[in-house]
Amino acid sequence: MTDKRETHSEGEAYATSVAAEERTANNLVEARNLVKRFGKLEAVKGVSFSIQAGEIFGLLGPNGAGKSTIINILCGYLRPDEGEALIGGYSVSREAQAVKRLLGVVPQEIALYRDLNALENLDFFASLYGVPAPERRARAEEVLHFVGLHERRKEPLKNFSGGMLRRLNFAVALMHRPRVLLLDEPTVGVDPQSREHIFENIEKLAADGTTVLYTTHYMEEAERLCRRIAIMDEGRIIALGTLEQLLAMRDQSRIVYRPHGLQELFIQLTGKTLRDL
Numbered sequence: 039m040t041d042k043r044e045t046h047s048e049g050e051a052y053a054t055s056v057a058a059e060e061r062t063a064n065n066l067v068e069a070r071n072l073v074k075r076f077g078k079l080e081a082v083k084g085v086s087f088s089i090q091a092g093e094i095f096g097l098l099g100p101n102g103a104g105k106s107t108i109i110n111i112l113c114g115y116l117r118p119d120e121g122e123a124l125i126g127g128y129s130v131s132r133e134a135q136a137v138k139r140l141l142g143v144v145p146q147e148i149a150l151y152r153d154l155n156a157l158e159n160l161d162f163f164a165s166l167y168g169v170p171a172p173e174r175r176a177r178a179e180e181v182l183h184f185v186g187l188h189e190r191r192k193e194p195l196k197n198f199s200g201g202m203l204r205r206l207n208f209a210v211a212l213m214h215r216p217r218v219l220l221l222d223e224p225t226v227g228v229d230p231q232s233r234e235h236i237f238e239n240i241e242k243l244a245a246d247g248t249t250v251l252y253t254t255h256y257m258e259e260a261e262r263l264c265r266r267i268a269i270m271d272e273g274r275i276i277a278l279g280t281l282e283q284l285l286a287m288r289d290q291s292r293i294v295y296r297p298h299g300l301q302e303l304f305i306q307l308t309g310k311t312l313r314d315l
């Protein structure tokens with residue numbers, strides 16, 4: 039990927055640099071009939087969807103729905119038993135190097151070295167992605183501004199709140215300027231301010247052409263952030279569309295709860311509530 043960035047000090051500059059990059063495929067993420075079994079458990083039961091360039095796509099589902107398993111297949115960490123995953127038109131299983139360059143992943147569990155400070159963490163993880171040493175410092179400064187942690191960059195992580203750790207976890211995934219971002223419940227355990235900060239960052243990146251897959255079990259997050267939403271339960275997508283399309287699917291005659299967004303649809307389709315709301 040070429041570096042078209044001129045300035046590094048502002049978050050805006052970072053977002054703009056992402057937009058400048060070329061696009062190779064219209065569908066940046068494609069899941070084709072993915073199946074994944076863990077022993078007798080079929081955790082993902084034939085899941086298909088595609089995500090267009092610059093789209094924020096939500097995977098919404100309760101605990102155990104299969105969201106993380108799908109993320110792990112898309113980033114090549116898990117092999118599907120059936121089906122195929124493509125990133126930017128490249129096969130995840132057969133063209134891993136091309137996929138690695140395009141893809142940034144924010145894992146559900148925070149993956150940071152607690153003995154290193156924020157700058158050192160960013161430098162280390164960027165080295166794993168092959169970002170050349172001379173560029174790493176400038177990029178680290180840039181993403182630290184972007185996630186609002188620049189002033190804290192040299193502090194030990196033991197001083198960081200849960201929200202700050204989440205933001206740094208996010209920043210790590212941005213160091214190699216991925217065109218596709220997979221975010222696995224990136225706001226769990228964060229305060230409303232950090233959550234808002236993360237949302238705004240995602241919106242900026244998407245506005246500048248980054249393609250985003252966002253998993254969550256919070257309906258409000260999916261409604262707020264995502265252009266299209268796939269509702270998952272027990273390894274299947276049970277509904278997929280824009281928020282308007284999903285809301286239109288609700289059977290109004292059966293709505294017994296306050297008319298709140300996707301909750302009724304989920305109940306109507308599954309007979310249960312999104313358990314953790």
Ligand SMILES: Nc1ncnc2c1ncn2[C@@H]1O[C@H](COP(=O)(O)OP(=O)(O)OP(=O)(O)O)[C@@H](O)[C@H]1O
Nearest residue numbers: 076081099100101102103104105106107108146255
């Ligand atoms: N490595 C594994 N070995 C065995 N079972 C697994 C493994 N990973 C996931 N599972 C099971 O597969 C199912 C889907 O799990 P997954 O982590 O994908 O769900 P999720 O939607 O991400 O849930 P959560 O919201 O709790 O993160 C669950 O029943 C889970 O227990």
Ligand SMILES: [Mg+2]
Nearest residue numbers: 105106107146
């Ligand atoms: Mg998960």
